[in-house]
Amino acid sequence: MILLRCRTCRREIPSDQCVDLECRSCRVLTAVELDRREYRRLWAKRERLRRHGAALAPVEAQLTRCVVRMQRRGLRGEELNRILATDREMVSREVR
Numbered sequence: 243m244i245l246l247r248c249r250t251c252r253r254e255i256p257s258d259q260c261v262d263l264e265c266r267s268c269r270v271l272t273a274v275e276l277d278r279r280e281y282r283r284l285w286a287k288r289e290r291l292r293r294h295g296a297a298l299a300p301v302e303a304q305l306t307r308c309v310v311r312m313q314r315r316g317l318r319g320e321e322l323n324r325i326l327a328t329d330r331e332m333v334s335r336e337v338r
Contacts, residue, residue: 243258244256245257246263248260248264250264250265250272251267267321269316270316273315274311274316274317274325277311277315281312282332285305285330289333289334
C-alpha cells in the first residue's frame with residue numbers, strides 16, 4: 243500500500259482513498275464551502291429575527307434545506323454537527 247500526504251490537511255492516506263492528492267474529508271469540506279457560507283448567513287439572519295421577536299419558521303426551513311444539501315454532498319453525523327456548531331459560534335461572535 244502506498245501512502246500519500248493530503249495537500250490540504252497533510253495527513254497520510256492510502257493512495258486508493260486519494261483523489262487529486264486530497265483525502266475524502268478535505269474533498270467534502272471543499273464541496274460544502276458555499277453551503278457553509280449560506281448556513282452562516284441564514285443563521286445570522288435567524289439571530290437578528292429572534293432578537294426582534296419575528297417569526298423564525300421561514301428561516302429555519304431555509305436552514306434545514308441548506309443542511310440537507312450538505313448531507314447530500316457527504317457531510318454526516320458528528321462531523322456535520324461539529325461543523326455546524328463551529329459555524330453558529332462564528333456567527334454569534336460576529337453578531338455581538
